Amino acid sequence: MMLNETQIVDLWLLFTDHNDNVPASLAERYVELLVDFGTGDSLLKKCMGTDPTFDEAIKFYLEEDEDFDDDDDDDDDDDELDLY
Secondary structure, three states: OOOOHHHHHHHHHHHHHOOOOOOHHHHHHHHHHHHHOOOOHHHHHHOOOOOHHHHHHHHHHHHHHHHHHHHHHHHHHHHHHHHO
16 A cells, blocks of 8 residues: 555654654655655655655655666666677
């Protein structure tokens, strides 16, 4: 069962409602956990706007994911060039 946008945000707010100083590392780990369980980039983007710490963790993940995708594309091009 996959979580929807409301459930993802509600769970995050459960952490922040009881602690005013939630560390960025917790937000980043939560985003990683969501991704590990199949949450896509588009759903993560929909979750933004609720909490600045959570937003930053999502942005950080999306930027890292873009960099990883770019690196993969470069590697694929290199492999193709080596075959010729």
